[in-house]
Amino acid sequence: MKRKKTPFLSVITSLFILFPILTNAQENQYDYNEILNCESSLAHQDIVVSEALEQTKTGGVLIVVIRLGDGENSSELTRRRLYNLRQYFRQRGSRLKPEQVVLAAGERVKGYGRIEYYLNGKLHERILFPKNGYTCHRCCGPDDEYYPDKIDYKRQLKRQQKSKRRT
Numbered sequence: 001m002k003r004k005k006t007p008f009l010s011v012i013t014s015l016f017i018l019f020p021i022l023t024n025a026q027e028n029q030y031d032y033n034e035i036l037n038c039e040s041s042l043a044h045q046d047i048v049v050s051e052a053l054e055q056t057k058t059g060g061v062l063i064v065v066i067r068l069g070d071g072e073n074s075s076e077l078t079r080r081r082l083y084n085l086r087q088y089f090r091q092r093g094s095r096l097k098p099e100q101v102v103l104a105a106g107e108r109v110k111g112y113g114r115i116e117y118y119l120n121g122k123l124h125e126r127i128l129f130p131k132n133g134y135t136c137h138r139c140c141g142p143d144d145e146y147y148p149d150k151i152d153y154k155r156q157l158k159r160q161q162k163s164k165r166r167t
Contacts, residue, residue: 035128038136048117056100065106069113078105
């Protein structure tokens with residue numbers, strides 16, 4: 001006696017095959033070896049700030065470590081990246097008290113430079129920097145409060161002051 005193949009059985013079988021693929025796509029995790037675009041970087045940082053706000057209510061601390069990557073040698077670059085993070089936490093994480101956030105420069109790593117966010121001593125998030133570059137802390141366009149745009153803004157101010165002195 002021959003049995004007819006039912007579409008129901010093939011649908012169930014395909015669901016068992018596709019279920020792991022579909023659930024992995026919904027987790028929305030990214031490969032920590034790629035640089036995020038501006039919007040994704042901001043979204044991940046905002047998530048860290050909201051998680052930090054929850055954790056610090058019970059006495060937790062957010063530790064942020066900035067690390068230089070391959071081919072990055074400038075201590076000035078580290079200083080500017082730390083400055084950008086301080087500005088970011090003043091604006092977006094304004095409800096975090098200074099004693100709840102520790103900013104530090106760490107050892108050099110292989111690959112891209114990075115920001116590592118630790119909550120309660122565990123790595124919570126990692127965001128990569130482009131080589132000798134910066135991550136976005138504010139979206140869409142130049143912003144004179146953050147490096148590298150802050151450099152151009154300072155130069156423009158100096159030029160304006162020089163031209164005023166000449167006249």
